[in-house]
Amino acid sequence: MSLLELDGVKVHFPVKKGVIFDRVVGHVHAVDGVSLKVEAGQTYGLVGESGCGKTTLGRAVLRLVDITEGEVVLDGTDLAKLPPEEMRRFRSRLQMVFQDPLGSLNPRQNIESILSEGMAAHGIGANREERREKIKAILAKVGLPADALSRYPHEFSGGQRQRIGIARALVLEPDVIICDEPVSALDVSIQAQVINLLEDLQEELGLTYLVIAHDLAVVRHISDVVGVMYLGALVEEASSDALYAEPRHPYTKALMSAVPVPDPEVEEKRERILLTGDLPSPADPPSGCRFHTRCPWARERCATERPELLDMGDGHRVACHFASEIAAGELERTGGEVVAAARPEEPEAAPVTDDEPGSAPDAGVVTAK
Numbered sequence: 001m002s003l004l005e006l007d008g009v010k011v012h013f014p015v016k017k018g019v020i021f022d023r024v025v026g027h028v029h030a031v032d033g034v035s036l037k038v039e040a041g042q043t044y045g046l047v048g049e050s051g052c053g054k055t056t057l058g059r060a061v062l063r064l065v066d067i068t069e070g071e072v073v074l075d076g077t078d079l080a081k082l083p084p085e086e087m088r089r090f091r092s093r094l095q096m097v098f099q100d101p102l103g104s105l106n107p108r109q110n111i112e113s114i115l116s117e118g119m120a121a122h123g124i125g126a127n128r129e130e131r132r133e134k135i136k137a138i139l140a141k142v143g144l145p146a147d148a149l150s151r152y153p154h155e156f157s158g159g160q161r162q163r164i165g166i167a168r169a170l171v172l173e174p175d176v177i178i179c180d181e182p183v184s185a186l187d188v189s190i191q192a193q194v195i196n197l198l199e200d201l202q203e204e205l206g207l208t209y210l211v212i213a214h215d216l217a218v219v220r221h222i223s224d225v226v227g228v229m230y231l232g233a234l235v236e237e238a239s240s241d242a243l244y245a246e247p248r249h250p251y252t253k254a255l256m257s258a259v260p261v262p263d264p265e266v267e268e269k270r271e272r273i274l275l276t277g278d279l280p281s282p283a284d285p286p287s288g289c290r291f292h293t294r295c296p297w298a299r300e301r302c303a304t305e306r307p308e309l310l311d312m313g314d315g316h317r318v319a320c321h322f323a324s325e326i327a328a329g330e331l332e333r334t335g336g337e338v339v340a341a342a343r344p345e346e347p348e349a350a351p352v353t354d355d356e357p358g359s360a361p362d363a364g365v366v367t368a369k
Contacts (some may be wrong), residue, residue, distance in 0.1 A: 001043055002037035003208055004061070004176055009034045009070035009080075011053070011060050015283060028166040028283045030056040032232035033070070035309070038176070038225075043202065043209040045223030045240070047216060047255070051279060052233040054212045055099075058178045061210070062094050063087050063247050075175065092122045095169035099181035101161035105153040111139075111164055112149040117170050122172060138167045141204075142197060159190035163197065170201070179211045183218060220244050225315075228252045231290040232282055234309060240314040248327055250295045251275075289321070296333045297326055 011031040016022040033052045038044045046054045047322035059065045061072050063079060072079045079090060105114060115135045116128070125131035136146045142163040151160055162182065169177050179198065183191035199222060201207060213219050219226055219240075226243045228236040228251065236249040247253045254273040261267045277293045280286050286293050292302035301321055309319040325331040 003040040003075055004038040004210070005036075005071075005073040006057075006061070006301065007071040009057065009060060009072060010068045011056050011065055012068045019066045026283055029232050029285050030282055031060060032285070034229070034232075034234050035070075036227055036234060036237065038208060038210060040175075040208055041202070041206055042212055042224045043222055044058075045211045045213065045219035045226040045227060047213060047219050047226060048229035049214065049255075049279065051231075051282070052229040053282070054229050055180055057229070058096070058180050058210060058212050061176075061178060062091070062096055064096075089122075092118070092124075092172040093175045094178070095172055095174040095176075096180060097162070097165050097169055097182050099183055101158055102153060102166050104165055105161060107153055110152055114153075114164070115168050118168065118172050124172065135167075141170070141201065142167045158186050158206070159194060162186060162194055166194075166197065166201070170205070174207075175261050176208045176210065179209055179213075181213055182211070184213065184215065191218070193295055198222065216244075216255065228255070231280060231285055233290055233319065235291065235319045236317065237309070239314075242314065242316055246327075248312060248316065248323045249291075249320050250297055253292050287316060289319075297322060297331050298334055346362050 009031055010029075010033055010155075012029055013028040014024045014029040015028060017025045028335065031180065034053075034057055035197075036044065046057070048054050056065060060067050063072075063082075067080045070080065074090065074093065077090070079087060079094075082090065106286055109117075112135060113307045115138070116125075116131045119125050119131050119134070125134060130148070135149065139146060144160060144163055144167070148156075148160075148164075153164070156164065166182075182198070183194050188192060195218065198209065202209065209222075211219065211222055226240050227234050228249065229244075230251050236247065236252045238248075243252065244256065247256045250273075252274050255338065257270070257272045261270060273296065275296075277294045280290070280293060286303070287306075288304045289295070289298075289302040291306055292298040295302065299322065305321070307319045307321050309317045311317050312323060320326070322331050
């Protein structure tokens with residue numbers, strides 16, 4: 001059995017209208033039927049554009065938001081069904097590193113108070129001195145000096161504050177740490193240090209991570225398995241190497257085409273898939289496949305039937321009716337744009353139009369029919 005398993009998790013927020021008598025007029029489908037498994041000692045990366053529901057899913061695992069439907073099973077226990085008092089005892093096994101390192105720390109508490117608060121609540125350490133010694137050991141693991149205990153969050157840099165956030169999670173000896181955009185608020189050079197720290201701690205302490213991020217390069221570096229979310233649903237899941245080498249879902253293909261390649265020759269020849277239209281509202285999601293309104297390969301079936309997340313081999317799961325046909329090149333595009341990375345070296349002379357004498361169409365943009 002997996003250490004953490006999600007089965008059909010839904011998180012719907014009511015939309016209310018009225019001044020005196022609130023009435024529910026609809027729901028925001030922030031998370032709509034996500035199922036995934038995280039093995040012990042593994043790093044599961046969750047990616048997707050802003051508003052896709054990945055942060056809400058992370059908070060749902062911790063029961064920081066109410067779960068509308070589904071199961072969140074940690075080591076055989078369904079957290080979604082636990083009463084508040086029992087869930088409180090489980091919280092030490094699930095911890096979170098937040099995106100904003102400053103906003104997640106109480107500015108009126110020193111570091112010792114911040115880190116010892118959770119330990120006292122969960123009965124870790126017999127007394128203050130024992131807790132202090134453990135905090136010093138954890139601070140050393142995350143690369144902070146012992147004199148940090150008496151200092152306040154504003155006295156540290158952004159990278160140091162994020163290390164404090166990691167230390168706060170570690171002092172409770174959790175089984176799973178959910179990292180919500182752990183490096184997006186940091187400078188690039190500091191991002192690498194924090195990512196390396198997370199990897200070192202995982203190897204040393206046997207930690208399990210659920211990493212939520214929008215930076216595809218970060219996710220590829222740190223993750224064993226990657227799940228791609230779109231509009232509250234998981235559309236593709238595979239090992240990190242397999243997903244980046246051969247994305248199968250049209251949305252994943254578009255995401256990967258936007259990632260720069262460090263090889264100039266490869267970058268010059270590759271093409272980008274530009275998605276047309278705007279992201280639909282989660283309060284009124286499209287019928288059928290959520291992505292069909294922007295998909296370059298959409299067909300009539302996509303508008304009426306929601307695809308299941310099916311295994312295409314080697315644990316590569318894809319929620320697309322035509323994933324096999326697209327991979328084999330058997331399905332023509334019905335929309336979208338493909339932007340060539342470079343123009344041909346010797347383009348043929350373009351015809352001159354009557355409306356604008358001497359003008360020629362842009363050879364760098366090819367619109368699929």
